Amino acid sequence: MENMNVYAVKLLPKGEFIAPGHRACQGCAEVLAVRLVGKALGRNTVVASATGCMEIISSPLPTTSWRVPWIHVAFENAAAVASGMEAGLKVLMRKGRIPKKKINVLAMGGDGGTADIGLQALSGALERGHNFLYVCYDNEAYMNTGIQRSSSTPFGAATTTSPAGKVKPGQVTWKKNMPEIAVAHNIPYVATACPSYPFDLMKKVKKAADADGPAYVHIFSVCPTGWRLPGDLSVRAGRLAVESCIFPLYEVENGKYKLTYEVPKIRPVEDYLKIQGRFRHLTPDLIEKIQKRVTDNYNKLLAKIRFSEEMS
Amino acid sequence: MPKREGMEVSIAASEAIRLANVDAIAAYPITPQTHIVEHLSEFVANGELDAEFIPVESEHSAMSVCMGTSAAGARTFTCTSSQGLALMSEIVFIAPPMQLPIVMILANRSLSGPLSIWNDHTDVMMVRDCGWIQAFGENGQEIFDLTLAAFRIAEDRRVLLPFMVNMDGFILSHVIEPIEMMDQETVDKFLPVYKPKYRMDPDNPVTMGAFAMPDLYTETKKAQDEKLKASLPVIEEVWKEFGDLTGRYYHPIETYKAEGAKTLFVTMGSFGETASTAVDMLREKGEDVGLCQIRLWRPFPYEAFWKAVEGVDTLIIVDRATSYGGPGGPVASEIRSALYTLDPKPRVVDFIAGLAGRDVAPVNYEDMYTRAKARIASGDIAGYEIYGVKE
Numbered sequence: 001m002e003n004m005n006v007y008a009v010k011l012l013p014k015g016e017f018i019a020p021g022h023r024a025c026q027g028c029a030e031v032l033a034v035r036l037v038g039k040a041l042g043r044n045t046v047v048a049s050a051t052g053c054m055e056i057i058s059s060p061l062p063t064t065s066w067r068v069p070w071i072h073v074a075f076e077n078a079a080a081v082a083s084g085m086e087a088g089l090k091v092l093m094r095k096g097r098i099p100k101k102k103i104n105v106l107a108m109g110g111d112g113g114t115a116d117i118g119l120q121a122l123s124g125a126l127e128r129g130h131n132f133l134y135v136c137y138d139n140e141a142y143m144n145t146g147i148q149r150s151s152s153t154p155f156g157a158a159t160t161t162s163p164a165g166k167v168k169p170g171q172v173t174w175k176k177n178m179p180e181i182a183v184a185h186n187i188p189y190v191a192t193a194c195p196s197y198p199f200d201l202m203k204k205v206k207k208a209a210d211a212d213g214p215a216y217v218h219i220f221s222v223c224p225t226g227w228r229l230p231g232d233l234s235v236r237a238g239r240l241a242v243e244s245c246i247f248p249l250y251e252v253e254n255g256k257y258k259l260t261y262e263v264p265k266i267r268p269v270e271d272y273l274k275i276q277g278r279f280r281h282l283t284p285d286l287i288e289k290i291q292k293r294v295t296d297n298y299n300k301l302l303a304k305i306r307f308s309e310e311m312s
Numbered sequence: 313m314p315k316r317e318g319m320e321v322s323i324a325a326s327e328a329i330r331l332a333n334v335d336a337i338a339a340y341p342i343t344p345q346t347h348i349v350e351h352l353s354e355f356v357a358n359g360e361l362d363a364e365f366i367p368v369e370s371e372h373s374a375m376s377v378c379m380g381t382s383a384a385g386a387r388t389f390t391c392t393s394s395q396g397l398a399l400m401s402e403i404v405f406i407a408p409p410m411q412l413p414i415v416m417i418l419a420n421r422s423l424s425g426p427l428s429i430w431n432d433h434t435d436v437m438m439v440r441d442c443g444w445i446q447a448f449g450e451n452g453q454e455i456f457d458l459t460l461a462a463f464r465i466a467e468d469r470r471v472l473l474p475f476m477v478n479m480d481g482f483i484l485s486h487v488i489e490p491i492e493m494m495d496q497e498t499v500d501k502f503l504p505v506y507k508p509k510y511r512m513d514p515d516n517p518v519t520m521g522a523f524a525m526p527d528l529y530t531e532t533k534k535a536q537d538e539k540l541k542a543s544l545p546v547i548e549e550v551w552k553e554f555g556d557l558t559g560r561y562y563h564p565i566e567t568y569k570a571e572g573a574k575t576l577f578v579t580m581g582s583f584g585e586t587a588s589t590a591v592d593m594l595r596e597k598g599e600d601v602g603l604c605q606i607r608l609w610r611p612f613p614y615e616a617f618w619k620a621v622e623g624v625d626t627l628i629i630v631d632r633a634t635s636y637g638g639p640g641g642p643v644a645s646e647i648r649s650a651l652y653t654l655d656p657k658p659r660v661v662d663f664i665a666g667l668a669g670r671d672v673a674p675v676n677y678e679d680m681y682t683r684a685k686a687r688i689a690s691g692d693i694a695g696y697e698i699y700g701v702k703e
């Protein structure tokens with residue numbers, strides 16, 4: 001990541017494609033991510049949104065927060081709808097019925113709409129090679145319906161369908177590696193991002209939009225409501241996730257892995273876990289178990305990055 | 313006068329799609345619809361049709377992609393059957409409130425289980441209340457004609473609703489029939505290039521698919537209902553124009569030898585052809601029988617239907633789907649309710665026949681006629697009889 005902190009305010013594009021006044025909770029980092037994605041893409045963009053928090057907070061009839069063309073059809077099909085828009089715009093430009101210009105086609109969904117119920121539609125759209133960008137806003141549960149677990153919920157997190165009880169420590173499965181599933185489709189661009197690192201995020205979204213073919217960006221989106229943490233800590237929680245290597249920031253360009261933010265000093269996962277109510281019940285041995293898994297996963301990623309470097 | 317050519321009805325349907333110059337097709341193969349998708353992909357592969365053919369991974373995505381292409385402003389077509397319709401049904405209901413004029417051919421097939429690939433109307437009845445315009449063709453020519461006219465109706469600014477053309481699987485989809493084609497020039501005049509009212513255009517942003525709270529949901533549904541009902545005169549107008557152009561006229565309700573008849577069979581789709589043969593046979597035997605075919609199922613053409621049954625004593629409804637544990641087959645239930653306010657009104661005898669491809673021959677209609685008389689004589693006409701069950 002470039003060191004641009006000093007110039008940050010000046011460098012952010014002014015345009016907003018989601019208007020203020022939406023209904024997201026205080027401190028919602030998911031809507032912050034949406035805002036940054038919008039800034040990166042600009043106004044020549046059309047959006048297909050999945051059902052979920054970002055849809056519900058932005059589109060109660062008869063109002064809308066969207067300043068770009070936006071369509072919501074259902075929970076599991078944002079990728080399919082977006083692929084239809086891409087094909088539709090393409091054929092109409094080819095037949096000379098609408099002016100030829102670059103229009104970014106964005107599909108967006110939560111972790112549930114992406115890694116669970118929408119995985120098939122997403123896989124189909126990625127495989128067919130549509131020129132579109134899919135953004136997953138991962139807040140690690142079904143928040144819109146009341147904090148139920150998803151396959152993206154991390155081990156040990158308490159949700160309303162993976163509660164921490166006398167015999168179970170919350171979620172008992174490990175988080176699905178969605179970016180890796182996207183990589184397996186051999187698409188030109190895959191990246192992870194987090195709104196706590198806004199420039200890194202916007203740069204990746206731009207790259208994704210400019211990629212020749214499908215692109216996938218997985219955005220770690222802190223949800224203070226579902227994670228049981230004060231809203232003013234959500235940007236910090238995102239940083240802690242990255243600094244503890246729970247959520248490394250990297251990109252995979254044409255199969256080549258690259259770390260985009262090298263953590264100066266890796267923190268223990270406990271720093272991240274302890275500020276969130278959803279992990280409150282974790283015992284030291286469970287934290288140790290998580291630490292080991294995080295370290296292993298990070299090492300695996302580093303190995304892929306080294307391999308990519310050796311190959312080029 | 314263009315000449316008639318013998319061809320499989322699925323090919324004729326594909327020809328209609330080609331002549332309609334559709335911009336986008338998204339579909340997933342399922343028997344008995346497959347021949348249509350195959351022909352369409354061939355057209356696209358050979359450059360005979362300049363369209364995007366999107367080979368989706370499921371019917372759910374087929375319908376979802378169609379929502380996207382149509383929202384982008386492209387003339388859009390899909391086709392499916394049975395399980396495919398069941399899988400896409402979630403999205404089928406979302407197209408009408410979003411005013412997307414997608415055209416679908418439904419090659420009607422039974423639903424599992426048990427698994428069966430053969431024809432009946434269980435699939436379409438499952439989505440009866442989805443808000444699409446729903447019409448039935450009786451033969452290949454009708455499928456060709458109704459499909460072409462469907463785009464004109466769906467895309468009419470006064471309508472803007474999706475249109476479902478029902479084509480009986482195998483009985484129509486896989487048979488070879490003489491079809492009178494239309495030339496491109498005539499079609500282009502009848503069906504100009506689609507100019508969408510709303511589309512996904514960054515220069516004029518619109519929001520499609522907002523959600524409604526209880527304070528507005530009812531209003532959106534009332535508006536949707538009014539819109540579907542208001543499509544009826546446009547449908548009639550376009551069918552009339554199509555008739556003037558081709559000499560082939562279509563009406564929401566079609567009758568055969570119904571003038572002065574005391575008993576009418578009521579059918580939908582390809583049943584009509586056999587039923588009319590049966591009517592001829594019964595007429596020869598001196599019976600006072602005619603046929604009433606419901607071509608337009610949604611919006612239901614009440615006025616035309618009431619007119620068709622004026623002075624009739626008995627309606628023998630031949631349903632092609634079951635409403636388990638209900639008051640009758642889906643068609644009979646609707647007809648009974650449509651008749652309720654009439655005085656005097658014909659009595660209704662309901663048979664459920666032809667499930668999953670079970671043949672219903674003219675003799676079976678004669679038999680149903682006899683059984684209906686017996687049921688009337690015994691005063692037992694409530695409910696329904698599943699016809700032709702083997703003992």
Ligand SMILES: Cc1ncc(C[n+]2csc(CCOP(=O)(O)OP(=O)(O)O)c2C)c(N)n1
Pocket residue numbers: 030051052053054075076109110111112113114137139141142143144145150
């Ligand atoms: C077919 C279907 N099943 C279930 C739902 C209910 N539902 C709506 S949103 C949602 C969860 C959304 O979770 P996610 O995709 O992670 O988005 P978030 O709200 O967390 O941003 C669920 C279960 C639905 N709308 N449609």
Ligand code: SF4
Pocket residue numbers: 023024025026027028029030031053057139143144222223224225226
């Ligand atoms: S529940 Fe979470 S993701 Fe949803 S709006 Fe609130 S903070 Fe944002």
Ligand SMILES: [Mg+2]
Pocket residue numbers: 110111112137138139140141142143
């Ligand atoms: Mg979520």
